[in-house]
Amino acid sequence: MSRATGPLWMPFTSAGGGKPAAVVAADGNYVETEDDARLLDATAGGVACVILGHGRTEIADAVADQLRTLEYHCLFGYSHPRAQELAEAVSARTPGDLNHVFFTNSGSEAVETALKMARGYWRRVGQASKTGFVSLHRGYHGMNIGGISVGGLTENRSGFGPLLEGCTQVPAHDIDALEQELVYRDPSTVAAVIMEPVQAAGGVYPPPEDYLSQVREVCNRFDVLLVLDEVVCGFGRLGHWFGGHRYGVVPDIMTVAKGLTSAYVPMGAAIAGSHIHEAFVDPEGAIELMHGYTYSGHPAACVAGLKVIEILEREGLVDHSCQTGKYLQRRVATLGALPAVAEARGEGMLAAVELSGDSPEPLVAEAQRRIQSAGVLVRAQADHLGIYPPFTFTAAEVDRVVETIGTVLEEMS
Numbered sequence: 001m002s003r004a005t006g007p008l009w010m011p012f013t014s015a016g017g018g019k020p021a022a023v024v025a026a027d028g029n030y031v032e033t034e035d036d037a038r039l040l041d042a043t044a045g046g047v048a049c050v051i052l053g054h055g056r057t058e059i060a061d062a063v064a065d066q067l068r069t070l071e072y073h074c075l076f077g078y079s080h081p082r083a084q085e086l087a088e089a090v091s092a093r094t095p096g097d098l099n100h101v102f103f104t105n106s107g108s109e110a111v112e113t114a115l116k117m118a119r120g121y122w123r124r125v126g127q128a129s130k131t132g133f134v135s136l137h138r139g140y141h142g143m144n145i146g147g148i149s150v151g152g153l154t155e156n157r158s159g160f161g162p163l164l165e166g167c168t169q170v171p172a173h174d175i176d177a178l179e180q181e182l183v184y185r186d187p188s189t190v191a192a193v194i195m196e197p198v199q200a201a202g203g204v205y206p207p208p209e210d211y212l213s214q215v216r217e218v219c220n221r222f223d224v225l226l227v228l229d230e231v232v233c234g235f236g237r238l239g240h241w242f243g244g245h246r247y248g249v250v251p252d253i254m255t256v257a258k259g260l261t262s263a264y265v266p267m268g269a270a271i272a273g274s275h276i277h278e279a280f281v282d283p284e285g286a287i288e289l290m291h292g293y294t295y296s297g298h299p300a301a302c303v304a305g306l307k308v309i310e311i312l313e314r315e316g317l318v319d320h321s322c323q324t325g326k327y328l329q330r331r332v333a334t335l336g337a338l339p340a341v342a343e344a345r346g347e348g349m350l351a352a353v354e355l356s357g358d359s360p361e362p363l364v365a366e367a368q369r370r371i372q373s374a375g376v377l378v379r380a381q382a383d384h385l386g387i388y389p390p391f392t393f394t395a396a397e398v399d400r401v402v403e404t405i406g407t408v409l410e411e412m413s
């Protein structure tokens, strides 16, 4: 048994590391720790998922009502009304004809589903040799075997091989590199290109303005599917419902999670365009996508998702995210002038402050600790501080986050 954490084997944490900080309660844009600290949460629950802010009793009540009525009965010919309603509500807001929603429990499962859909699609249309994937350096696509195979963060891959065959990565946001890779790989062996609209976990790297439309054009020309992984960007983080809207692109398949339920209940989805779905429809009624999870479309998660969409619209939070995101970017950019900062960058309600130096990781960790002591929660990740607030953040709260980071970095210089 681990010395420090007892029976709890913590994700993404040194197995013998110190006791984790316990967050015991939260409301609005604040979280409370077990030692009674009240922290302004500029991380939306740590990893950009609690998009509506904490403590929405309306969602808790709706979930409780659903659990009292029907906790679960799904799969193999059975569904329930809330799954249908959420699929309709989501597809009414997705770009283009992304109208076929396959529910999962997480972003990682959504990615695996999308990869299987892509391979399955090509098999269905008689091009079974198209099984490979091309993705971007620094991309993050979850932690399952398919996801780390297409992921561009090598530290997530090492030690888990052999991985999925036929996956290669190219430099991010270099359209020539992508095109050359498809020529080199031979497009008749490639099922899809998978990428995030804005790279999030890899360090918050927005693409050049026209990059996504160039990728769409290259994928069309080489007859390769485009999968947009919108697990972070989807549901308003870039100030639009989806990153596809922000950059004017309709992918063939899109993955979502996090904001779909604002983390009140775990859920993800892979959402396919009509042409993808149609290829799977068998006139004899055979199952052509032999795939699913026990809890695909769990009623509690569906109800949470329906409430999230209702609240996003009732409170105008996608638009608020758009306005506050522009302000956040203007304010974060001012930190770029500090000697301790290598670069301050972002898009919408996603920002990173990268620290200077060859190995700034210990400095990032120290800065995060000091910022937390001053009452603000940002994420320490590799060489940068990550800022991804709930959409309910006010301009004054943005000011507090940026000013606290600025003061701490000045003290440390």
Ligand SMILES: Cc1ncc(COP(=O)(O)O)c(C=O)c1O
Residues within 6 Å of the ligand: 047, 106, 107, 108, 109, 111, 140, 141, 142, 143, 196, 200, 201, 229, 230, 231, 232, 257, 258, 268
């Ligand atoms: C772009 C992207 N894809 C997939 C995932 C995996 O989602 P989950 O952690 O819910 O499995 C994440 C998680 O951060 C993500 O950022």
